Every structure is written in C-alpha cells, then in structure tokens.
Amino acid sequence: MKIRDEHIGLVFIAPALFILLILTAYPMIDVIFLSLHKVDVLAGFKLIYLGLQNYINTFSDDLFRTAFINTLQFVIGATTLEVLLGLLLAIVFSIEFRGKNKLVPLIVMPMMLPTIVISSFWRIMYHTEFGVINALLKLAGLPPVNWLGDVHTAMLSVIIVDVWQYTPFAFLVIYAGIQSIPPSIINAALVDGASLPQITRYIILPLIKRHILVVAMLRIIDTFRIFDKVFALTGGGPGNATEVLSFIIYKNAFRYYEFGYAASQAVIMLVTVLVIIIAYLKITRRGE
Amino acid sequence: MRTTSKIGRILHVVAVVLALAWTIFPLYWIIVTSFKQSWEVLLWPPTPIPLHPTLENYVKLLTKDRFYIYILNSLIVSSGAATLSLLLGSLAAYALARIGLPGKFGNIFLVWVLVIRMIPPITIAIPLFTILRSFGLLDTRLGLIIAYQVYTLPYTIWLLHSFFAAVPRDIEWAALVDGATRLQALLRVILPAMAPGLVTVLILSMIMSWNEFLYALIFINSPEKYTVTVIVANYIQEFTIDWGRLAGSGMLSMLPVLALTFYVQKYVIRGLAYTGVKA
Numbered sequence: 001m002k003i004r005d006e007h008i009g010l011v012f013i014a015p016a017l018f019i020l021l022i023l024t025a026y027p028m029i030d031v032i033f034l035s036l037h038k039v040d041v042l043a044g045f046k047l048i049y050l051g052l053q054n055y056i057n058t059f060s061d062d063l064f065r066t067a068f069i070n071t072l073q074f075v076i077g078a079t080t081l082e083v084l085l086g087l088l089l090a091i092v093f094s095i096e097f098r099g100k101n102k103l104v105p106l107i108v109m110p111m112m113l114p115t116i117v118i119s120s121f122w123r124i125m126y127h128t129e130f131g132v133i134n135a136l137l138k139l140a141g142l143p144p145v146n147w148l149g150d151v152h153t154a155m156l157s158v159i160i161v162d163v164w165q166y167t168p169f170a171f172l173v174i175y176a177g178i179q180s181i182p183p184s185i186i187n188a189a190l191v192d193g194a195s196l197p198q199i200t201r202y203i204i205l206p207l208i209k210r211h212i213l214v215v216a217m218l219r220i221i222d223t224f225r226i227f228d229k230v231f232a233l234t235g236g237g238p239g240n241a242t243e244v245l246s247f248i249i250y251k252n253a254f255r256y257y258e259f260g261y262a263a264s265q266a267v268i269m270l271v272t273v274l275v276i277i278i279a280y281l282k283i284t285r286r287g288e
Numbered sequence: 289m290r291t292t293s294k295i296g297r298i299l300h301v302v303a304v305v306l307a308l309a310w311t312i313f314p315l316y317w318i319i320v321t322s323f324k325q326s327w328e329v330l331l332w333p334p335t336p337i338p339l340h341p342t343l344e345n346y347v348k349l350l351t352k353d354r355f356y357i358y359i360l361n362s363l364i365v366s367s368g369a370a371t372l373s374l375l376l377g378s379l380a381a382y383a384l385a386r387i388g389l390p391g392k393f394g395n396i397f398l399v400w401v402l403v404i405r406m407i408p409p410i411t412i413a414i415p416l417f418t419i420l421r422s423f424g425l426l427d428t429r430l431g432l433i434i435a436y437q438v439y440t441l442p443y444t445i446w447l448l449h450s451f452f453a454a455v456p457r458d459i460e461w462a463a464l465v466d467g468a469t470r471l472q473a474l475l476r477v478i479l480p481a482m483a484p485g486l487v488t489v490l491i492l493s494m495i496m497s498w499n500e501f502l503y504a505l506i507f508i509n510s511p512e513k514y515t516v517t518v519i520v521a522n523y524i525q526e527f528t529i530d531w532g533r534l535a536g537s538g539m540l541s542m543l544p545v546l547a548l549t550f551y552v553q554k555y556v557i558r559g560l561a562y563t564g565v566k567a
Contacts, residue, residue: 008470009387013397016380016441023438024404027415034414045418092303103304105553107311112549114499116517117538120524121318124531132317135333164314196296218406225408228501228517232524246410246502253414254506263414270411277406281399 028270035267039259054264064265067243073155074226074244078162079219083212085163086170091200093171094178104175108168115165119232122161123148126233148234154241158229166222170215177211178204217280224273245269322346322535329531345536353533355519355540362498362515363544365429369436370444370493374486376437377444382474384445385452386460398449401442409438409502420507427509435503440493447492451485452478488555491548498545516541 035054040046058064089107093100110118125132126147134144147157181204189199227246230236236243236251249269253262321329323341349355384394416435417426425431455478463473479486501517508514514522520541523534 005388005470006390009383009389009394012379012383012387012470013389016376016445017397019376019434019437020400020404020441022419023416023435024407024412025400027412027419028407030415030418031412034418045421088303089307092300092307095300097300097304103308105550107307108553109315109546109549110311112495113542113545114501114517114520116499116501116521117541118314120520120534120538121314123524124321124535125314125317127531130330130332130334132334138333164310168311221406225410227410231501231505232521246408249410250413250502250506253417259414259418266411266414269408273406273408273411274403277403280406281402285399 031263031266031270034260035263037260039257039263041257041259045259050260054261055268057261058264058268063240063243063248066240067245067248070155070240070242071224071226071244074159074162075220075223077155077159078166078223079216081159081163082167082170082219083174083216085167086215087174087212089167089171090174090178091204093175094204095196108172110165111168113165115228116232118165119161119229122157122164123233126157149238151238151241154234154238158226158233158242161229161233162223162226166219170219173215173218174208174211177208181207214280214284217276217283221273221276221280224269224276318535318538321532322539324532326530326532329535345532346540348533349536349540353537355537357512358514358516358519359540359544361429361513362517362541365432365436365504365515366494366497368429368433369440369497370490372433373437373440373444373493374490377441377448377489378474378479378486381445381448381452382470382478385449386457386478387470398446401445404438404442405446412438413503413506416503417506426507427513429508429513432504432507432515435507436497436500438503439496439500443496444489444493447489448485451482451489455481488552491552492555495545495548495552 034047036050036052037047038050038054040048093104093107128134128144128146128149131147133147137144145153147153185203186199189203194202225246226244227250230242230244230247234242236247245265246269249262249265252258252265320336320338322345323343324335324338325340325342325344328335328339380397383389384398388394389397416438420426420431420435423431425434459477459481460473463477464470468476498515499517500515501521504515504518505521508518511519516537520534520537523529523537
C-alpha cells in the first residue's frame with residue numbers, strides 16, 4: 001500500500017493531539033463526571049455517587065448566585081468601557097502625527113504584563129490613606145474614596161484595572177480594522193469637505209462594525225474568567241461584593257476541598273462560556 | 289487621515305497626551321514607590337519623587353527574600369513550557385499547513401485549538417489536578433510545564449500555522465524532489481527559513497507562561513518552587529503589607545517581560561490573529 005501524505009500528516013500531529021486530548025478534552029468530560037460525585041479527598045480521592053445533588057445545592061447557593069451576577073457585572077462593565085475607549089483611541093491614532101509608530105508599542109504594553117503584578121500596583125495606588133489616586137482627588141478638591149473597601153466602588157475598581165490592562169487589546173483590533181480601509185475612500189470624503197466626525201460616523205464605523213463585534217465578543221469571553229485581579233485586589237470582598245465564578249470555584253475546590261461541588265459550578269460556568277464561544281465561532285467563521 | 293481645524297488639532301494632542309499619561313502613570317508610580325523607604329511610602333500626601341531614594345527594597349528582596357529563586361523558577365517553567373510547545377507545535381502546524389490531514393480533521397483540530405484558548409482555565413483545573421496527582425507531578429516544575437501546554441500549545445500551533453503558510457512552497461518542493469523525507473524537509477529547509485518566526489513564538493509563549501498565576505497557585509505547594517506571580521500574590525496576602533517591597537518585587541517580575549516585549553513588539557499584532565479572525 002502506498003503511504004499517502006494524509007497519513008504522514010496524522011503522524012506529525014499525533015503528539016500534539018495526544019497532549020491536548022489528555023489536557024483539555026478529557027478534563028472537560030471528567031469535570032462533568034466529578035460533578036456527579038462527592039470526592040473524598042482525605043480517603044485517597046474516593047468517589048461517592050451523588051446524582052444531581054451538587055447541582056441542586058449549587059442552584060440554592062446564594063454565594064454562587066452572587067458570584068454569577070458579579071461576574072456578569074464585571075464582564076459587561078469592562079467590555080463596554082474597553083470597546084468604547086479602544087474605538088476612541090483607534091480613531092485618535094488613525095490621525096497622522098509625528099512619532100505615532102513609536103507610541104503604539106507603549107500604549108500596548110499593559111496587556112503584556114503579569115496581571116497579578118499590575119494588580120498589586122493598582123492596590124498600592126488605590127490605598128485609602130496614602131494612595132496616589134486619593135491624593136489626586138484631593139488636588140481636584142474631591143473627597144477621598146475607599147476604593148477597594150467600599151461595597152459600592154469595589155467592583156468598579158476591579159473593572160478600572162481591567163480597562164487599564166486590556167483597552168489596548170480592543171484598540172489593536174479596531175485600529176487594524178481602520179488601517180484596512182483604503183485611504184482613497186477617506187481622502188475622497190475629505191476632498192468633498194466631510195469633517196472628521198462625519199467621516200467617523202458615516203465611513204469608518206460602518207466599515208469596522210465586524211471588528212468591533214469580534215473584539216467585544218472576545219472581551220466578553222476573556223473577562224468571564226476573571227480571577228487574578230479579584231485575588232490580588234479584593235479577595236472577593238468587601239462582603240461578597242467582588243466574588244466571581246473562578247474565585248469561588250477555586251476556593252470550593254482548593255481551599256475547602258469540595259471537588260465534586262466545585263466541579264458542578266465549573267460545569268455551569270463552562271457551559272455558559274461555551275454558548276458564547278459557539279456564537280463567536282458562528283459569527284467569525286461565517287462566509288469562509 | 290489628517291485633522292484640518294485648529295480646535296481639532298488641539299483636541300487631538302490632548303487625547304494623545306491623556307492616553308499616554310493614563311498608560312504610563314501606574315508604571316511611573318511603582319518605580320517611584322520601589323525606591324522609597326518604608327516610612328516614606330506611608331506618607332500623606334504621597335511624594336511624587338522619593339525624598340531619600342534608596343535601594344533598600346531591592347537589596348532586601350535579593351538577599352533576605354532570595355527573590356532570584358522565584359525568578360529562576362519562572363524562567364525554568366516558562367522556557368520549558370515554550371520549548372515543549374514549539375517542538376510539538378511545529379510538527380502539528382506543519383501537518384496542518386502543508387502535509388494535509390484526512391477529511392475535515394484539520395479544520396476541526398484548528399477550531400478545537402481556538403476553543404481551548406477561550407474556555408476559562410478554572411473549569412478544567414480540577415480534572416487537571418487529579419491527572420497531575422496520579423502521575424506524581426503535583427508540586428513539581430515539570431508538572432507545571434505540562435499543565436501550561438493548555439495555554440502555550442494551542443497558541444503555538446495557531447501562530448506557526450500562519451507562519452508556515454507564508455513560507456514559499458518552492459523551497460520545500462525542491463527538497464522533496466531531491467529525495468528528502470517530510471521530516472527532513474521540515475527540519476533542514478523550512479524551520480531554518482522561518483527562524484525569526486520561531487523565536488517570536490517561543491518568546492510569546494514564554495511571556496504567557498511567565499504571567500500565568502492560577503495554575504501556578506493551584507499546582508505548586510512548596511515555597512521554594514513558587515513562580516514570581518505566586519510570590520508577589522503572597523506578598524499582597526500578608527497581614528501587614530510591606531508596600532515598598534511589593535513594588536520592588538513587581539518591578540523585578542515584570543522587567544524580563546518588558547525586555548522580551550521590545551523584541552516581539554512588531555509581532556504582537558500578528559499574535560492577535562489567534563482571535564480566529566483572518567487578518
């Protein structure tokens with residue numbers, strides 16, 4: 001039998017496929033299996049079948065509901081701000097000025113840095129008593145704010161850090177969209193006497209709708225996993241004001257060793273995000 | 289595009305300056321804080337420039353706290369994870385981009401790779417924990433290197449897939465006609481032709497692993513095996529936080545990333561192709 005190229009291809013892809021099956025496909029099935037059990041960590045991870053009991057408990061768990069709502073708040077708040085600011089920044093950078101190309105890497109830098117580290121930076125700046133943010137507020141004649149310690153501002157404070165870190169991502173994608181518009185279209189409008197706001201509204205925005213949609217969905221998917229920022233900034237507090245899904249699943253599994261219970265919450269989170277991912281794939285793969 | 293009106297030009301300059309200030313200020317503030325003595329960090333109003341600049345925080349980190357241990361751990365884990373991904377990923381990406389796979393297998397695989405990039409890491413953390421445990425890989429740097437394949441392998445495959453597609457087919461055909469096997473063509477002709485791309489992918493994977501926190505927190509227990517993100521998180525958790533030391537540890541943790549970022553900056557946008565959208 002002649003060896004066909006396709007079979008050589010399978011041999012080449014086999015090692016990566018094997019690793020990814022063990023590390024991603026199997027866990028996605030195993031987490032469902034675990035969610036139907038109580039895992040006795042002390043007795044060598046012995047499994048006791050519970051049926052849907054973990055799910056029943058999760059659905060009546062106030063902390064889970066709070067974490068779910070808080071996660072949605074974070075997702076919607078951060079995504080909205082990042083896309084709007086990213087769009088604004090992309091338009092600002094689409095106007096020619098000297099040194100522009102040197103500034104883009106600088107603007108992009110926050111998204112390359114470790115989230116835990118930049119969260120610790122913001123934690124220092126947010127400090128109520130000696131933090132620089134309250135000092136700047138005072139200069140502006142405003143009263144100090146207990147950023148991370150007040151139930152009303154804690155989530156906002158976490159969102160601001162995410163906006164600082166990931167607006168550059170929205171900026172990059174939308175900027176690439178604007179760059180792909182043929183300059184002749186914009187020049188023609190300029191010759192016809194169109195103003196910059198008019199060009200933005202009637203030429204740029206309609207042409208980059210898809211980029212905006214794509215980046216918004218990606219931010220929704222990525223913000224859903226929020227963990228590092230909550231861990232470093234608030235630890236879920238004050239009260240439960242910044243408890244989010246990843247954080248309570250982490251605590252249930254690795255602080256309280258309720259593996260089965262945490263698994264049921266992980267499954268609910270996974271299914272929620274998978275629905276968004278499928279919608280995203282449908283949108284981006286359309287017409288291919 | 290160009291602005292035409294005078295007001296437009298002024299607004300534009302203001303917007304650029306604001307964007308820069310917003311981006312740079314936190315970094316400036318941490319650099320300043322890391323050079324302050326502990327009493328000065330607690331001063332109100334805070335001082336924009338250290339009154340008595342000191343290396344105290346850095347000296348303490350590098351002697352008493354032995355911070356270099358965590359840097360070394362992060363270096364081992366991130367370079368290990370990136371290298372393993374590059375080995376497995378270049379074979380897989382070559383198969384996907386050039387050799388071909390039966391039926392729709394290649395397409396399904398690429399979509400799967402994209403899905404993995406998007407699922408929240410905590411959702412598969414519990415099974416991963418039990419897998420590492422059954423192989424005796426919990427609390428080992430090797431275990432973390434393997435766990436990081438969840439992040440770096442899909443990323444490597446996706447990026448390399450687009451790089452392979454950009455290498456001219458002619459040089460590959462020439463090698464194959466001369467009797468080289470597929471593996472020889474890959475190792476001797478194609479990979480050398482895309483060496484800069486390989487280095488870029490390696491560095492981007494390293495940064496990704498260097499920055500990772502959740503799996504390092506869960507899978508590593510012994511303090512002497514902590515990565516930099518875990519030790520920085522530990523400094524934040526302390527009952528009385530040493531703010532100057534925290535700032536210094538953050539600086540030390542992000543300097544390697546900054547240095548590497550300058551090398552790959554022009555590829556960052558290309559790295560975004562991992563959104564699944566054709567650029």
